[in-house]
Amino acid sequence: MSKEKSSFSLKKEDPSLKLFVVLSKTYRAMMNEAAIDMRSKGLNLTEFAVLELLYHRGEQPLKKIGEKILLTSGSITYVIDKLEKKNYIYRKHSPHDGRVTFAYISDKGITLLDSIFPDHWRKIEEILEGLNKDEKTQAINLLKKLGTSIKS
Template sequence: MTLITKENSTLLVKKQDTSLKLFVVLSKTYRVIMEKIEEDIQSRGLNLTDFAVLELLYHKGDQPMQKIGEKILLASGSITYIVNKLEKKEYLVRVPCPDDRRSTFASISDKGRELLNLIFPEHWQRIEELMSELSDEERKQAINLLKKLGLSLRKL
């Protein structure tokens, strides 16, 4: 045990505190996984953000521009930049909303769909390789435990 004193209060910290250890392990694991995923995406000619937008449109269909940022955790200004860039490469198109002239949707183009049809299976295989240290049962346990943790944190 380590004793830390600050002003008039004393805080007792265990060297092997499991909450702190879990936080550190989760953080390091996430960082390594994301480095490997980013390497994989870049080897396919895209950056992580471009891929995230295309993957969202590929799997979820047309999306309102203002909602894309919420779904992939990016600021709205960044989304405009990314969409402009992907539109120049002809991977997506903007589609006016028929019900609201103030709204615009992003839609994956045929060229964007062809790109993801080509690269997604290999990307998925790479993710399989990264997770291969865990058995299928261990992956299911990890999913359930992390979901439980994530849902409980939303209540705070």
């Protein structure tokens, strides 16, 4: 047997795979906790993401909502339908282009987010309490660096 290391064993020395696994597991654990929190408030994570986007950014074309929260057009229509039935949002066709439909957050949706956001913020702080403020800032910077270096 050769004393030279195989390319696979050299790759095992690189922590890339381990980092990928750890990031994946951490993301899943954080999202599970956030999902439990949202379900306790009568929403799923996707519904909350749509409401939060409209709350902070105002009216949005349905296509743009799908792009921003990574949903297909069929999925975004389903979520918008559910939120509309709950009277948290409403839609309106663009006066300039009838093919474009905008979603707007309703007063009921604003009231809902006003009431749940403070607790949700505390839950996020609780989820991330394993890091101090400086570590959170360092993690943000490292993850941004990683994200911008990925060629899509």
